Amino acid sequence: MKSKLPPQPPIWADKLLSLVCAPHLLESILGDLHEEFDYQVGESGERKARMRYWREALGFLKWRYIKRPKKRYPSTFILSHDMIRNYFTMARRTLAYNKVYSLINVVGLSIGLAAAMLILLYAKDEVSFDQFHANSPNIYRITNKYINPAGKQVGATGNTGYVAGPKFAAGVPEIKAFVRYHGHRNDIKKGEEIKSEEIFRVDSSFFSVFSFPLLSGNPKTALKEPRSVVLSEDMAEKHFGSKDVLGRTILMKDSFDKDARFEPYTVTGVAKKSPQNSSIRFDILIPMIIGQSEIYRATNWFNTFMNTFVLLNPEANLAQVERKMNLVYNADAKEAIKEVAQKYGMKDKKEYSLQPFTDMHLSAELPSDNGLVRHSNPQWSYILTGIALFILAIACINFVNLTVARSLRRAKEIGIRKVVGSGRMQLVIQFLGESFLLCIVSFIFALVLVQLVLPTFNHLADKALALSYLFDINLVLGYLALFLTTGLLAGFYPAIVLSGYDPVKTLYQRLQLSGKNYLHTSLVVLQFTIASFLIIGTLTINSQFNYLINKDLGYNDEHLISVEKPNLTREQAQLLRQELQKDPSIIAVAPKNNGRWNTSVKVNRGADLAFTYETVDPEYLPAIQVPVVRGRNFSTVFPADSTSSVLVNEAFVRQAGWKDPIGQIVDFSYENFKCKVIGVVKDYHYTDLNEKIGPQLFAMRPSNPYGRFFVKIKPGTETSSLRHIAETYTRLFPLNPYTYQFMDDENVKRYESEAKWRQIMLFGTVLTIFISCIGLFGLATLSAQRRSKEVGIRKVMGASVASITRLLTSDFLKLVSSSLVFAFPLAYYAIDKWLQNYPYRIGIDVFIFLEAALLAVAVAFLTVSFQSVRTALTNPVKSLRSE
Structure with missing residues (x-):
C-alpha cells in the first residue's frame, strides 16, 4: 500500500520547520535554502529535476503545515524586539542589494520632498505676511468703493487722503488710533553728493500701532517733532557708517515744495530692518506734516493717494464700525458731495469699509500698493503648489510602480515567509518598513537639497527664505505629516499586493503580473499626463512672455533715455534742450510729466470720459516716433496750442463715439476750461501689456509741470x-540728483514677474520629466530582466536588435502616447483660463501641443530604448544558461 506521506525532503526542510516559531532566524534559513537550491540545479542542469525537487519539498511542507492542526504552528502577530530588528536588517540589505532600484526611489523621493518643503516654506511666508505685529488682528486699512445708481460697484481702492484717518478716529469710538502712511522721494545731501531716496511720512502713532522695534530711540516720541527722522539700521550704516547715530543730522529737501531748500533733520531713532514678510518696508521715516503747498488736501474727502490704517478695540464689531464711518463721511462731506455732483456730474455713491491688514498681501481686488511692497498674486501660489504636488505625486508613483514591478523577483521570499508562518500583517509591516526606511533616507537628502537650491529659489520667487524657518513648530508638524503621508502613499499599495501572494504559486513560479496590472499601467499614464500637462504649460508661458517683450509697442523705445527732473519749467526745458543738442549724438530732447495722471472730461455736451492725461511739447511725439493719424501735431507756430488745443489718441475717439474728431470740444468742467481737438495720435502702449490701451489726451498747458524728459541718441x-x-x-x-534709464530696459523690467515664473515653471517641468524618466528607466530595466529569456530565444531564432528594441519599447510608448489623450484637454482648459488674464495674448497654438507630444514621446523613447538596446545586445547564451 502506498504511503500517504510524500517522499522525504532534503535536510533543510526539517531544519526550517523546527524553527517555524522563530522568524528572526529567517536570514540563516534563506541562506541554507539558496545553497541547497543552487546545488540541486547545478548538479542536474535539468528543469525536470528542479521541479521534482520543489514538488517533494512543498508536498512535505503542505502535509506538515497545512493538513496538520494549525494550533501546533501559531502565527500570532507579535512585534517583538527581535522581529523589528530583523525587519530593519532585511529592509536595509534588500535596499543595499538592489542599488539601482533604491537609488531611483531615493532620488525621486528626495526631489519630490524637497519641492514640497520649498513650497511649504513659500506658503508659510505668504500666509505669515504682516502677522508679526502684536496688534495685527485688530489693524485694518481704510478702503473705499464707488456704487453706481443701479447699485453695482464700479471701482474700489485701498487708498485715502489726509482727512479720513483723523475724522474717523474722532467720530468712531471703536477706533483707538490711526496711522497714515505716504511714500515719496526726497533729495538727501551728503557732503557734495545729492541722492534721491524713498522716504515715508507717517503719524507719530506709527510705532504704537505697528511692532517695528527700535535699536535706539523712544518709539513714543521719535516722530513727534517736525524735523525728526527715524532711519533703518541699513540706512544708518549707509549714511553715517554706524548704527549709533542718535542726535546726528541729515540734510533733506521736501519734494512737495518746489522752493524748498535742504534742511537738517535730527535722527531720533534707529529701527531694526523690516522683516522680509512685511508689507511695510522703510529706510527713512519722517513725521506727517502737511505743508502750505498741500493745505487744500487737508479737508478734501476725494483725494486718494496714501494708505491709512486704524487700530480697533478687540471687542469692536466690524460691521458697526463701517456703518459709523459712513455716517461720519456723509455728515462731514455733505456739502462737498453736493458740490462734486453739481460741478462734475458725479452720480456714483462713495462708501468706506475696512480691510484686515493681514489680507492685503494676497488680495486680488485691493492689493498692497502705493508705498506698500511685495504684493503677491495668489494665482502663482496655486500654480507653484500644484507643481510641487505633481512632483511629489510622480515620485510616489515611481515608488509604487517599481515596487510592484520588482515583486516577481521577491515572490519566492514572500512564499517562504508565508510557509514558515509569517502572517499577512507581518509582511505588510515589513514592506511598509522598507518604504519608511527609503523615506527617511530621502528626507535627509531632501533637506540637503533644499539648502543647496534655496538661494536660487529665493531669487526666482523674490523671497528671503532661510533653512532656519524649517524649525518652526508648524512647519515641523507639516514636514512630519508630509513624511508619514509619503511613506504610506508610496508603500501601502505595494505592501498589500506583495503580502497577498499565494505561496504555492510563488514557489512554483506560476505567479504572473504582466498584461493585467491595470493600476500599474494607469499610474504610468497618470505620470506622463502630468508631465505632458506641465510641458504644454511651460511652452505656453514661454510663448506668452516672448510675445510680451517682443510685441510692437507702437513707439520706438530703442536708444531712448529717460531722465527725471521734478518741477521742470518751460524755460528750463528749453535751456536743457539747447545745451544737450550741442552734442551731435543727441537726436531729440522732449519733456513730459512724470508718473501717470488720470482725470476725466465732459464730451458730447455732458458725457464723462476718463483718460490718461499727458503734458508734453511739440517734440515729444516725433522723439518717440508716434504718428499723428488725423489733424496735426502741436506747433510753436500756433500760440493757442499751449492754451486751448489738445491731441487725443484713437482709443479716446472710439470711446467718445466721434466720427469726425477734429474740432471736437473737451470740457474740463472742474476748471471751467474747454479745449479743441486738433489731432488724433495713433494708439501706442504707454503702459505695460497687462493693461489695454485706454483713452489718452495730450496738452501743453503751462500750469501743468514737467517731471522728466526723454533723450533720443544715435x-x-x-x-x-x-x-x-x-x-x-x-x-x-x-x-x-541725476538718474536715468533706457526705456527698452525699463519695458523689459515690467515683465520681471512673468520672467521669474517662467523659470520656475521650466525648473518644475524639468524636474517632473526627470523623475518620470528615471521611473520609466527603472520599469524598463525590470521589464528587460523579466523578459531576458524571451529575448534570448528570439535572438537564437534570428530576431534583429532593432526588432527586439522595438518589442521592448512599444508597450511603454503606447502608455506615454495614451497619456497625451488626457493631457491635451486638461492643458487646453488650463491655459485658456490663464491667458484670459492678459488683454494682449497669444492664441492657443496647435504646434505647442505637437511640440509637447514629440518631446514627451522622444524623452520616453530615449529613456526606454537605452535599456532595451542593452538587453537586445546581450549574448543569448548567457540569458538561456540559467534555465
Missing part, C-alpha cells in the same frame, strides 16, 4: 551721450 554713442547728459544736467541743476 546708436553706438551710449557712453559719450550719457556722459554729456550727466555733465549738462549736474551743471544746470546742481541740487537735483
Whole structure:
C-alpha cells in the first residue's frame, strides 16, 4: 500500500520547520535554502529535476503545515524586539542589494520632498505676511468703493487722503488710533553728493500701532517733532557708517515744495530692518506734516493717494464700525458731495469699509500698493503648489510602480515567509518598513537639497527664505505629516499586493503580473499626463512672455533715455534742450510729466470720459516716433496750442463715439476750461501689456509741470551721450540728483514677474520629466530582466536588435502616447483660463501641443530604448544558461 506521506525532503526542510516559531532566524534559513537550491540545479542542469525537487519539498511542507492542526504552528502577530530588528536588517540589505532600484526611489523621493518643503516654506511666508505685529488682528486699512445708481460697484481702492484717518478716529469710538502712511522721494545731501531716496511720512502713532522695534530711540516720541527722522539700521550704516547715530543730522529737501531748500533733520531713532514678510518696508521715516503747498488736501474727502490704517478695540464689531464711518463721511462731506455732483456730474455713491491688514498681501481686488511692497498674486501660489504636488505625486508613483514591478523577483521570499508562518500583517509591516526606511533616507537628502537650491529659489520667487524657518513648530508638524503621508502613499499599495501572494504559486513560479496590472499601467499614464500637462504649460508661458517683450509697442523705445527732473519749467526745458543738442549724438530732447495722471472730461455736451492725461511739447511725439493719424501735431507756430488745443489718441475717439474728431470740444468742467481737438495720435502702449490701451489726451498747458524728459541718441554713442547728459544736467541743476534709464530696459523690467515664473515653471517641468524618466528607466530595466529569456530565444531564432528594441519599447510608448489623450484637454482648459488674464495674448497654438507630444514621446523613447538596446545586445547564451 502506498504511503500517504510524500517522499522525504532534503535536510533543510526539517531544519526550517523546527524553527517555524522563530522568524528572526529567517536570514540563516534563506541562506541554507539558496545553497541547497543552487546545488540541486547545478548538479542536474535539468528543469525536470528542479521541479521534482520543489514538488517533494512543498508536498512535505503542505502535509506538515497545512493538513496538520494549525494550533501546533501559531502565527500570532507579535512585534517583538527581535522581529523589528530583523525587519530593519532585511529592509536595509534588500535596499543595499538592489542599488539601482533604491537609488531611483531615493532620488525621486528626495526631489519630490524637497519641492514640497520649498513650497511649504513659500506658503508659510505668504500666509505669515504682516502677522508679526502684536496688534495685527485688530489693524485694518481704510478702503473705499464707488456704487453706481443701479447699485453695482464700479471701482474700489485701498487708498485715502489726509482727512479720513483723523475724522474717523474722532467720530468712531471703536477706533483707538490711526496711522497714515505716504511714500515719496526726497533729495538727501551728503557732503557734495545729492541722492534721491524713498522716504515715508507717517503719524507719530506709527510705532504704537505697528511692532517695528527700535535699536535706539523712544518709539513714543521719535516722530513727534517736525524735523525728526527715524532711519533703518541699513540706512544708518549707509549714511553715517554706524548704527549709533542718535542726535546726528541729515540734510533733506521736501519734494512737495518746489522752493524748498535742504534742511537738517535730527535722527531720533534707529529701527531694526523690516522683516522680509512685511508689507511695510522703510529706510527713512519722517513725521506727517502737511505743508502750505498741500493745505487744500487737508479737508478734501476725494483725494486718494496714501494708505491709512486704524487700530480697533478687540471687542469692536466690524460691521458697526463701517456703518459709523459712513455716517461720519456723509455728515462731514455733505456739502462737498453736493458740490462734486453739481460741478462734475458725479452720480456714483462713495462708501468706506475696512480691510484686515493681514489680507492685503494676497488680495486680488485691493492689493498692497502705493508705498506698500511685495504684493503677491495668489494665482502663482496655486500654480507653484500644484507643481510641487505633481512632483511629489510622480515620485510616489515611481515608488509604487517599481515596487510592484520588482515583486516577481521577491515572490519566492514572500512564499517562504508565508510557509514558515509569517502572517499577512507581518509582511505588510515589513514592506511598509522598507518604504519608511527609503523615506527617511530621502528626507535627509531632501533637506540637503533644499539648502543647496534655496538661494536660487529665493531669487526666482523674490523671497528671503532661510533653512532656519524649517524649525518652526508648524512647519515641523507639516514636514512630519508630509513624511508619514509619503511613506504610506508610496508603500501601502505595494505592501498589500506583495503580502497577498499565494505561496504555492510563488514557489512554483506560476505567479504572473504582466498584461493585467491595470493600476500599474494607469499610474504610468497618470505620470506622463502630468508631465505632458506641465510641458504644454511651460511652452505656453514661454510663448506668452516672448510675445510680451517682443510685441510692437507702437513707439520706438530703442536708444531712448529717460531722465527725471521734478518741477521742470518751460524755460528750463528749453535751456536743457539747447545745451544737450550741442552734442551731435543727441537726436531729440522732449519733456513730459512724470508718473501717470488720470482725470476725466465732459464730451458730447455732458458725457464723462476718463483718460490718461499727458503734458508734453511739440517734440515729444516725433522723439518717440508716434504718428499723428488725423489733424496735426502741436506747433510753436500756433500760440493757442499751449492754451486751448489738445491731441487725443484713437482709443479716446472710439470711446467718445466721434466720427469726425477734429474740432471736437473737451470740457474740463472742474476748471471751467474747454479745449479743441486738433489731432488724433495713433494708439501706442504707454503702459505695460497687462493693461489695454485706454483713452489718452495730450496738452501743453503751462500750469501743468514737467517731471522728466526723454533723450533720443544715435546708436553706438551710449557712453559719450550719457556722459554729456550727466555733465549738462549736474551743471544746470546742481541740487537735483541725476538718474536715468533706457526705456527698452525699463519695458523689459515690467515683465520681471512673468520672467521669474517662467523659470520656475521650466525648473518644475524639468524636474517632473526627470523623475518620470528615471521611473520609466527603472520599469524598463525590470521589464528587460523579466523578459531576458524571451529575448534570448528570439535572438537564437534570428530576431534583429532593432526588432527586439522595438518589442521592448512599444508597450511603454503606447502608455506615454495614451497619456497625451488626457493631457491635451486638461492643458487646453488650463491655459485658456490663464491667458484670459492678459488683454494682449497669444492664441492657443496647435504646434505647442505637437511640440509637447514629440518631446514627451522622444524623452520616453530615449529613456526606454537605452535599456532595451542593452538587453537586445546581450549574448543569448548567457540569458538561456540559467534555465
